[in-house]
Amino acid sequence: MHQPIGDPFSDALVERLAQARRVAVLTGAGISAESGVPTFRDPDGLWQQFRPEELANVEAFLRNPVLVQGWYAHRRAVVDGVEPNPGHRALAELEQMVVKKRGAFLLATQNVDGLHARAGSEHLIELHGTLTRSYCIACEREANETELAALESGDAAHCPACAGLLRPDVVWFGEMLPEGAMEHAAEAAAASDVFLSIGTSAVVYPAAGLPLIAKQAGAYVAEINPQRSDIAFRLDEHVRGKAGVVLPVLLERLRAFTAA
Numbered sequence: 001m002h003q004p005i006g007d008p009f010s011d012a013l014v015e016r017l018a019q020a021r022r023v024a025v026l027t028g029a030g031i032s033a034e035s036g037v038p039t040f041r042d043p044d045g046l047w048q049q050f051r052p053e054e055l056a057n058v059e060a061f062l063r064n065p066v067l068v069q070g071w072y073a074h075r076r077a078v079v080d081g082v083e084p085n086p087g088h089r090a091l092a093e094l095e096q097m098v099v100k101k102r103g104a105f106l107l108a109t110q111n112v113d114g115l116h117a118r119a120g121s122e123h124l125i126e127l128h129g130t131l132t133r134s135y136c137i138a139c140e141r142e143a144n145e146t147e148l149a150a151l152e153s154g155d156a157a158h159c160p161a162c163a164g165l166l167r168p169d170v171v172w173f174g175e176m177l178p179e180g181a182m183e184h185a186a187e188a189a190a191a192s193d194v195f196l197s198i199g200t201s202a203v204v205y206p207a208a209g210l211p212l213i214a215k216q217a218g219a220y221v222a223e224i225n226p227q228r229s230d231i232a233f234r235l236d237e238h239v240r241g242k243a244g245v246v247l248p249v250l251l252e253r254l255r256a257f258t259a260a
C-alpha cells in the first residue's frame, strides 16, 4: 500500500473514498478532544478524575443523584463553551460530497456533545444519547427549558409532575441504546464501501463492533487515532494522528483526486 511522504494515510484510502458509493463513520470522544472536550480513557480523560462505576450507571445515579447531575451539568457547561473543530467540519463536508453524488452516508457517534450536528452533519445517529435532553425516570416526561435551567444551577432534581428524579438522556452501562439506533448503524456499516473509525478506543460495545461488521462485510476500514485501538490489527489501515489534523488533509486529497 503506497503512502505518500507527508500524508499519514495511504493512497488506497483516498481512492476507495473517491470511488465509494456508501460511506459509514463511527466517532468517539477523540474527535471532540481538539475542541476542548475531555475524552474518557486518555490520561487526561474524564475518568481519571471520576470513576465510571460511580457516575455512568443507573445504580450510581440512584445512590447519588446530586453528584451525577452535577457531573453532567459541568459537562454541559464545557460543551456549551466550545465549538466544533476542523475534524467535525471535515466529516460534514464528506457527507455532502457523498450525498451530492447520490451515495449513502451515515455518521454514528458515541458522543453526547452535539458537536457533529453543530458542524452540519445531518445523516447522524447519536448512539449514546445526548447531553442536551433530560427526562424523568418515573414518568419518562422530557424536562422542559425551565427544569433544565434549574438543573444547571444545581436546584430541582425532580420532575414537577410526579416528583421522579430527572436524569440525562444518555446511555449508561447496562442500558439499551436508543431504539433502532444500533440496527440502523449496523446496516450502514455492513453496506458500506469505506468505513472510518475515528477517535474511539473501541472498547465499549455494541458500538465498537461496527468497524468489525463493516470489515467482515467487505468494506475498506480505516481507523484515525493517535493511538492504535484494541481492534486496529483487524482493520485495513491505522492512520496515526489527530482527527482535526488528518481529516481536513484527507478531504483536501479527496477533492484533488475527484477533480483530476
Ligand code: BJW
Residues within 6 Å of the ligand: 027, 028, 029, 030, 031, 033, 034, 039, 040, 041, 042, 045, 056, 110, 111, 112, 128, 170, 171, 172, 173, 174, 175, 176, 177, 198, 199, 200, 201, 202, 203, 204, 205, 206, 224, 225, 226, 227, 229, 241, 242, 243, 244
Ligand atoms: C483521538 C484524539 C484526537 C484522543 N483525534 N483521536 C463484556 C464484553 C462486551 C460487552 C460488555 C461486557 N460487559 C458489559 C458489556 C456491555 C457494555 C460494555 O461495552 N462494556 C465494556 C466496557 C466491557 N456496554 C453496554 O452496557 C452498552 N449497552 C448494552 O450493551 O446494551 C445491551 C445490554 C443491556 C443490558 C444488559 C446487557 C446488555 C451501553 C454502553 C454505554 C456507554 N456509555 C458511555 C457513557 C455515555 C454517557 C456519557 O457520556 O456520560 O459512553 S461510557 C463512555 O465510553 C461513553 C463513550 O461514548 C464510550 C466510548 O468511549 P470513546 O468515545 O471510545 O472514548 P475513549 O476515551 O475511550 O477513547 C478516546 C479515543 O480517542 C482514544 O483512543 C484516544 O487515543 C483517541 N483520541 N485524542 C483522534 N485528537
